[in-house]
Amino acid sequence: MRAWILLAFIAACGGSDVSRAVGARCDDIDDCDDRCLGPSNDYPDGFCTVDCSDSGDCPDGDCVERDGGVCLFRCSGDNECKFLGPGWTCHEEALRANPMQKVMVCRG
Amino acid sequence: MSRLILLALLPSLAFADEAVDGPEDEAADALPDQSLGASVGVTGGGNVTPGGLHVAGHYLYQLSEQDWFDGTIGFTFGSGGAGCFRDRMDDVVCDHDIGAGRGVEVTAAVRRYFAGQGKFRPFARAGVGVAIVRYGDDDLTGLAIPLHAGGGVRGAVSEQIAIVAMAQLFLGPALFGRGLGSEPQAGITVTAGAEFRLP
Numbered sequence: 001m002r003a004w005i006l007l008a009f010i011a012a013c014g015g016s017d018v019s020r021a022v023g024a025r026c027d028d029i030d031d032c033d034d035r036c037l038g039p040s041n042d043y044p045d046g047f048c049t050v051d052c053s054d055s056g057d058c059p060d061g062d063c064v065e066r067d068g069g070v071c072l073f074r075c076s077g078d079n080e081c082k083f084l085g086p087g088w089t090c091h092e093e094a095l096r097a098n099p100m101q102k103v104m105v106c107r108g
Numbered sequence: 109m110s111r112l113i114l115l116a117l118l119p120s121l122a123f124a125d126e127a128v129d130g131p132e133d134e135a136a137d138a139l140p141d142q143s144l145g146a147s148v149g150v151t152g153g154g155n156v157t158p159g160g161l162h163v164a165g166h167y168l169y170q171l172s173e174q175d176w177f178d179g180t181i182g183f184t185f186g187s188g189g190a191g192c193f194r195d196r197m198d199d200v201v202c203d204h205d206i207g208a209g210r211g212v213e214v215t216a217a218v219r220r221y222f223a224g225q226g227k228f229r230p231f232a233r234a235g236v237g238v239a240i241v242r243y244g245d246d247d248l249t250g251l252a253i254p255l256h257a258g259g260g261v262r263g264a265v266s267e268q269i270a271i272v273a274m275a276q277l278f279l280g281p282a283l284f285g286r287g288l289g290s291e292p293q294a295g296i297t298v299t300a301g302a303e304f305r306l307p
Binding site for chain 1 (some may be wrong): 190191193195198
């Protein structure tokens with residue numbers, strides 16, 4: 001009986017730090033909801049993201065100026081970027097809405 | 109003397125009760141030994157369990173005084189949209205909405221009817237199904253074997269026709285392609301429909 005309850009709980013609750021919107025690995029746009037930043041030194045193993053003009057457009061993270069305005073996960077140190085995989089570290093980037101303002105985000 | 113009058117009246121009182129619930133009403137309330145039914149409702153799923161509009165056909169066959177075999181074929185039509193992705197560990201993860209996906213399922217179940225009130229008979233239902241699950245936008249197909257448990261109520265409209273409302277939970281394992289592997293299926297279905305006595 002307990003096994004079935006656990007099974008139902010697992011089925012009902014699914015979870016991930018990333019999503020098709022922001023954070024999932026990708027090779028092309030079909031892997032993402034909106035945009036794929038393909039595998040590169042800046043985005044190891046690819047990075048699904050959302051085109052944005054303001055951080056309010058981001059389901060998660062902040063909207064930065066690079067690549068025409070994309071959402072990246074915020075961080076305060078390299079350790080907070082480790083969940084994205086090898087090669088990801090914490091960098092300072094300009095906000096899309098106000099390029100004079102800087103924010104710390106994860107990228108390669 | 110008054111007691112004798114009372115004793116004489118007792119049989120007539122019993123006859124009056126029978127007259128209120130006549131032979132036509134009893135025939136309408138009796139459960140048919142075989143019937144066909146159709147139902148429509150909704151299924152709530154999520155993750156890799158399809159949800160949405162649910163349409164089903166039923167065949168009922170009497171097994172005993174209280175139990176009926178309930179063979180069902182059901183179709184679930186949910187919304188589209190991709191919901192699978194690769195997480196940072198390169199594992200495939202699927203997180204679809206509660207009303208997404210499509211499925212077709214054949215179920216073998218047993219209904220146990222309980223004593224009702226008037227034309228209404230409540231029942232419990234339990235069974236097992238085999239289902240094919242499909243999320244087209246993710247090109248994801250799976251085979252599921254869910255267990256069903258629930259109940260409902262049957263209301264006789266006439267000797268030939270009855271209306272049925274039912275709710276059930278289902279839970280079981282499923283095997284998917286695209287590297288997703290084994291995932292649980294869990295959901296709830298609520299339907300209403302009609303059943304027709306077979307000659």
